[in-house]
Amino acid sequence: MKRIAVYCGSATPADPRYVELGTMVGKTLAERGIGVVYGGGRLGLMGAVAYGALEAGGEVIGVIPEALVGSEVANRDCTELHVVPGMHERKKAFTDLSDGFLTIPGGVGTMDELWEAVSWAQLGYHAKPVGLLNAFGFYDGLIAFNRTMIEVGFIRPAHQGIIIHENELDLLLDRMRAHEPHTPIFAMKESDL
Template identity: 80%
Template sequence: MKRIAVYCGSASPADGRYVALARTVGATLAARGIGVVYGGGRLGLMGAVAAGALEAGGEVIGVIPEALDRAEVANHDCTQLHIVGTMHQRKQAFTDLSDGFLTLPGGVGTMDELWEAVSWAQLGYHAKPVGLLNAFGFYDELLAFNRRMIETGFVREAHAGILIAEPDLDLLLARMAAHVPHRPIFAMSRDDL
């Protein structure tokens, strides 16, 4: 993987572990020669990921909608900053520019990005690894809900392994690097569905 799209919150929680984690993720990716593609913001975990990567000499590509650029939250220190018209264009750019997706703790926007990456993989719009860093048990309930969707039959068995989750960054990156694409819905026959 040459570049990974990192999804995370634009907020800075009171618990400083989250911002420190984001900075460490950015620095770790840079140390491994992996570029960061992210939301282009300078605030919260987003800004910390970018700062960690830039301080470690890494490539950082930000993608931000015009409205957020005008609100003066864009990080103009990025290696490249792409200003796009809409959130849909932003998410398409994440997919186009990256070789995989890594989700850190975040809120509603982060969930939107994560589930779109999973959904697009299920369908066959991409065949890239979708990683979830379950730091501090932040995503325990989300992972339990994902298992429930699988067990209930709303997620096909062929797609049960799309979401790669680990509490440890090194293990998660290793699993993402070893990712083998599944059979997407677009390649299935009606009888398989």
């Protein structure tokens, strides 16, 4: 994995552990020689990830929609900053520029990015690993919900392992690196669906 798209919040929670986590994620990726592709802002966890990676000498590629350049305070310190027309182009750029996806804590936008990466993997638009860092138990409920979708039958057996989740970043990155692509829906026959 040469580059990973990091999905995370642009907000700064009151609990300082979250910003510290963002900084650590950016630093760890840089130390592993993995470039960061992210939302292009300098606030919240988003900014912390970029800061951590840049401080450790890593590559940071920001992708930000034109309408958010001012409100998210675009990070001009990035190795590259791509300003795109809108959110669809932003998420496509994340997919095109990265070799995998890593979600750390965030809000609605982060969930949108995560579920699109999962959906696109399930369909076959990409065959890249989708990692979820469950730091501080933040995603316990989401992991339980995903398990419910599996148990009820809304996620096919071939796609049950798309979300790779761990509580520790190093273990998660190792599992993402070892990722084996699954059979996507586009390659299935009607009887498999």
